[in-house]
Amino acid sequence: MPGTNKTAEEIDEKGSVYKSPSQSHVRQVNPRAGKFAYSTDNTFEQEIYFDEVQIVHQIGAKRDQILLENLNRYIKQLSKVFPETPERWTSQPVPESTCKPVKGAMRWTALPTPAKDLLLKVGEKDVSVKTRKLKKQAESLKENVSWELVVLRRMLQEWKMAWALIIEWHHKTVEGLLQSLVDIHDDVRIQAIVTCATAALERPRAAISQGDSDKEAMKALPIQDLPEVLQPPLMAALCDKNANVRMAAAVCQYAIQSHNPLAQEIMQTVLLKGNTVDSWAAAQCLALEGAATYPVIKRILHQLFHKKNEDTEQQSCTLLRHLSGKTTLIHTMLAVELNSHQWKDRIVACRALSRIGGNVSLDMKHKLIQLMSSDWNKKVRQAAAQALGQMNLGKEVHDTIRIKLGQGNFQERVEALYLICGLKLMTAKLLPSFLNCFSDDFMAVRRAACLAAGALQIRDNMVLECLLNLIQGDPCWKIKAFAIRALGQIGCVSPQLTDLLLWAVHYEESPGVRLEACRSILALKLQGDRVRDTFLDVLLLENHEAVLKEIHHAMKILNLENEGNQEMLQEIRNRIQTLSQKELLIQKVFKIEAAVRKAKEEAKRVYVQPKEGQKPLKLHTFLQENFQGEEVSPRRRSDFYDTEAVIKVNMNTLMGIK
Known part of the structure; x- marks a missing residue:
């Protein structure tokens, strides 16, 4: 194999990848946004917006320049500062102050322009590249911590938030902490103790050692929890005269995981006699140490059921899972909560059982099956079914659904179908009973079967055939x-589905069916001349606003709009609406009746000699002779319901007949 040329490997790359501004052109952010898209021809904006080049902030860099990652430099166009600097009016050099304080930031008068000296000077060190590499390596190094440390961090964070303790341990010194630990004020001692506990938990788990060469591997060096000089004052705080100081000292001992018997005694006392915040922290510390006693489990379950949020539930279940191997008391107390009169408590108990795991008794299994099958709340039934599945009891769930679906009454079949929909469960044993639900006598069962088929997106031919049969022949x-x-x-x-959807949009009597058919056509993205012609035909006769709105939306999304026929369609629609006026139809009916009665009277009383070749009078010829030259003008909306005018017209017609 050919070797790699390493001739230029040690040469530092100092060049810039900057392109000349003359080569730049107007570029646009996301052209799909249309007129709202931002476009610019400025090179600086193009690099930071389009090329996503980051700005490098260097120590001691010039305030009027901007350095990018690709080593391009730009000059800021800043407004003038008054009073002007001494360089303006003196010829003597003015020494620059390294730490000169600057107040505020100068306003830009224009966008930055490329600097003339785009390339770095020879000998100028590019410290930003190495800094970025170290930063990326540090970010890529994920902190691998144990679950015990995660629990302790969350416990300490909640405890500090409850007592409104704001700790900034990064800026503290050992000497300052030693002075604060022996301070005469209780709050100062508590602040120092909590600072030590926070530093012990939030410190990095490994130190990153970087050699001179970037190729050297990063080494993980152990870091001590707390300096040795801080240990005696923290131990002495366990015997402090103030109870709050003793509690903080006990929390600190658990944070450094010293397993101090005196700290354990303090925590047990606080658990039984302390306030809500301290007792919850004590229960977590004792549970983490493995104390599977009744007070500890009771306090954890109390927090779980009375403060319903995701963080508390995760923390409580983690501790209960840790203790579940030592006692069966946890499952017993959770089984009591399964009988709670509050449906939210029953849901929390089901989720806790699924997270804790362990050996489940036969009675608890039967209780979960009972909740899954007969609880009045839908969410409780789903939570119980999910708990059974996560506890490796899915066979019981499957068998229960199969029995209900095949042998139960219509309510049980509906519940089984909802469980299938919620659990996304379908097997070969469930499919025959599931297909029978499409032809069930009860409408609720057929509705639940349709919902389950749509949720599971079953593409089986038998399921599709059942759905097509429902569209064609169901009475509801x-x-x-x-x-x-x-x-x-x-x-x-x-093709069969396409024909049925187009037929439903055009000819179904119920607006709800036409609306769903239009939505399904849009979801399936059906296109073509047939779809467009059907939509145009429906627009002529449709009078339901929701269906019209959905058809216009579908035609716009599917690009089926035909602007050339819109005026003709609107004219036809207006003509149909005019001819369909109730009062106009009544007048025409009366006129036809009068004309027929007159024709009968003339034929009865007046004899007319028939002409040679005269054909019998047909109905359409009769109507044309009576309504020839009659113009129909669209009436105002206020005239549609003028009952008196209609009665007057009808009376005049009747009097004319007589």
Whole structure:
């Protein structure tokens, strides 16, 4: 194999990848945004916005220059500062102050422009590249900590937040902490003790050692929790006369994991007699140490059920899982909560059992199955089913669903279908009973079957055939709408489905079915001349606002709009609306009746000699002769309901007939 040329390996790259401004052109952020997209021809903006080049902040850099990662430099266009500097009016050199205080920032008058000396000077060290490499390596090094340390960090954070303790341990010195630990004020001693505990928990777990060469591997060096000189004052704080100081000292001993018997005694006393904040911290510390006693478990469960949030639930379940191997008391107390009259407590108990795991008794298994099958709350049933599945009891869940689906009454079949929908569960043993639900006598069962088929997105041919049959022959329009929605969610397009959807949009009587058919056409992205022609035909006769809005939306998304026919369609629609006025139809009916009665009277009383070749009078010819030359003008909306005018017209017509 050819070797690698290492001739130029040791040469430091000082060049810039900057492109000349003359080569730049107007660039635009996300052209799909249209007129709202930001475009610029400035080189600096193009680099930081489009090329995503970061700005490098160097110590001692010039305030009027900007350095980028690609080593390009730009000059800031700053406003003038008054009074002007001495260099303006004196010829003598003015020494620069290294630590001259600067107040505020100068305003930009224009965007930065490229500097003339774009390349770094010879001998100038590029310290930013090495700094960025070290930063990336430090970020890539993930801190590997144990679950005990995570629990202690969360415990200390909650305890500090409850007592409003703000700790900045990075800026503290050992000498300052030694003075604060023996201070006469209690709050100062508590602050110093909590600072030590925070530093012990939040310190980095490994020290990063970087050699002169970037190729050297990073070494993990152990770091001591706390300096030895701080240990005696912290131990002495356990015997302090103030109870709050003793509690803080005990928390600090658990933070450094010293397993001090005096700290354990303090925590047990606080657990039984302390306030809510301290007792919760004491229960966590004692549980972490392995104390599986009734007071500890009771306090953890009290926090779990009375402060319902994700962090507390995760912390409590972690501690209970740690203690579950030592006692069965946890499962017993959680089983009591399964009978709680509060449905939220039953859900929390089911989630806790699924997270804790362990050996589950037969009675608890039966209780979870009972909750899954007969609890009045839907969320409790789903939580119980999920708990059974996560506790490796999925066979019981499957068998229960199969029995309900095949042998239960219609309510049990509906519950089984909802469980299938929520758990996303379908097997070969469940499929035959599931298919029978599509032809069930009860509408609720057919509706639940459609929802389950759409949620699981089953592409089986038998399921698709059942849904198509529901669209064609179900007597309830709601079931048709749910079947159409399920087919849209499944996303399996076929010619038969296309024909049924177009027929439903055009000819279905219920607006709900037409609406769901239009949405399914949009979901399936059906296009073509047939779809466009069907939509245009529906627009002529549709009078439901929701369906019209959905059709316009679908035509816009599917690019089926035909602007050339819109004026003609609107004219036809207006003409149909005019001819369909109730009062106008009544007048025409009366006029037809009068004309027919007159024709009968003339034929009865007046004899007319028939002409040669005269054909019998047909209905359409009769109507044309009576309504020839009659113009229909659209009426105002206020005239639509003028009942008196209609009655007057009808009376005049009747009097004319007589």
